Amino acid sequence: MTGPYLLQPDPLHPGLSTAVTGIDQNGNAVDTKVVTEKPLTLFLNAQEVVTMMTIGDHPDLLAVGYLKNQNMLADDDVITGIEHDDDLDVVIVRTERETNFEEKLKKKVRTSGCAQGTVFGDVMEGFETVSLSTDARLKTSWLYSLTKAINTTPSLYLEAGAIHGCVLCQEDRPLVYMEDVGRHNAVDKIAGWMVLNDIPAHDKMFYTTGRLTSEMVIKTVMMGIPILVSRSGFTAWGVELARQAGLTLIGRARGKRFVALSxxxxxxFDLDPGSVEDEPQKIRRKGSLAAK
Structure with missing residues (x-):
C-alpha cells in the first residue's frame, strides 16, 4: 500500500464524541467515550427531503451523496450552492434545475440500516439499469493489505465503537474513510465526495464495517462501484441483488479469511493466505460489536 488517505476520520475532534462517567460490572467508576448523534434536516432547493441522525461531520458531502443515491440529483445537474446552518441543524443543496419530488417522497421504504435508513420507491428503477465494469480486478494481496490498513487506522470505530466505517479504495490504497452512526450515512458521505470531486467509480472498491444488506448493495451499485467488501456478514436479499447486478460481494473479511458470494x-488469487497474519483480538471483538 502506498500513499496517505485523501480524507480520513479525526477521532480527536471534540464535537464527534463525548466523555461520560459510569460504573462497570464491579461497581467501579469508569470513564468512556460515546459518539455524538444529532439531527440534520436536508433541503433540496425549497423542498424538505429528510431529517437524518448523524455525528455531524461533513454535512455537505452527506447531503449531496444522499440526494445522488436517492436519484434526486441527475448526472447533469449543476449544484449552485450548499449552505449549512449548524445552529439550526439544516443543510440546503441548491441546483440550477427546478426540482419537485413531492410524489417521490411519499413512496419510501425504511431499510435494515441502523439510524433509520430510508430509500425511496423509484430507486430500484435506476438500479436495474446500472452496468458495472467487467474489467475491474481485485487481487487478494490488495484485499489483505487494505483490510489491515483500514482496521489499524485511528478512528472513532476503534476509539468509541457504536459507529460504522466505510472506505473508498483503489487497488491496494484506501482513499477516503468516512464514519457515522448509520452505515448508510457513511456511504452517502463518500458518494458526495465523489460527486463534488468528479471521481470515477469503475476502478474503485468499497469497504464497510457493516452488514452486506440490500441497502448496502443498492447504494454501491448506484454509485457504479463494482466491488463491495465487508468484515461482517450477508443478507439473502443483499446476495441476490449483488448477483443480479454483477457486483463482486465479499464478506467476513477478517485477517486471512473472506467469503465471496457474487x-x-x-x-x-495472487497471495497464499498462509503468509497473512490474522487480525488482533481487539479489532475482532470491536468488529463483532459494531456490526450489530
Whole structure:
C-alpha cells in the first residue's frame, strides 16, 4: 500500500464524541467515550427531503451523496450552492434545475440500516439499469493489505465503537474513510465526495464495517462501484441483488479469511493466505460489536 488517505476520520475532534462517567460490572467508576448523534434536516432547493441522525461531520458531502443515491440529483445537474446552518441543524443543496419530488417522497421504504435508513420507491428503477465494469480486478494481496490498513487506522470505530466505517479504495490504497452512526450515512458521505470531486467509480472498491444488506448493495451499485467488501456478514436479499447486478460481494473479511458470494470472476488469487497474519483480538471483538 502506498500513499496517505485523501480524507480520513479525526477521532480527536471534540464535537464527534463525548466523555461520560459510569460504573462497570464491579461497581467501579469508569470513564468512556460515546459518539455524538444529532439531527440534520436536508433541503433540496425549497423542498424538505429528510431529517437524518448523524455525528455531524461533513454535512455537505452527506447531503449531496444522499440526494445522488436517492436519484434526486441527475448526472447533469449543476449544484449552485450548499449552505449549512449548524445552529439550526439544516443543510440546503441548491441546483440550477427546478426540482419537485413531492410524489417521490411519499413512496419510501425504511431499510435494515441502523439510524433509520430510508430509500425511496423509484430507486430500484435506476438500479436495474446500472452496468458495472467487467474489467475491474481485485487481487487478494490488495484485499489483505487494505483490510489491515483500514482496521489499524485511528478512528472513532476503534476509539468509541457504536459507529460504522466505510472506505473508498483503489487497488491496494484506501482513499477516503468516512464514519457515522448509520452505515448508510457513511456511504452517502463518500458518494458526495465523489460527486463534488468528479471521481470515477469503475476502478474503485468499497469497504464497510457493516452488514452486506440490500441497502448496502443498492447504494454501491448506484454509485457504479463494482466491488463491495465487508468484515461482517450477508443478507439473502443483499446476495441476490449483488448477483443480479454483477457486483463482486465479499464478506467476513477478517485477517486471512473472506467469503465471496457474487462476482468471483473479478478476484485474482495472487497471495497464499498462509503468509497473512490474522487480525488482533481487539479489532475482532470491536468488529463483532459494531456490526450489530
Amino acid at each position: 462476482g468471483q470472476e473479478r478476484i485474482d
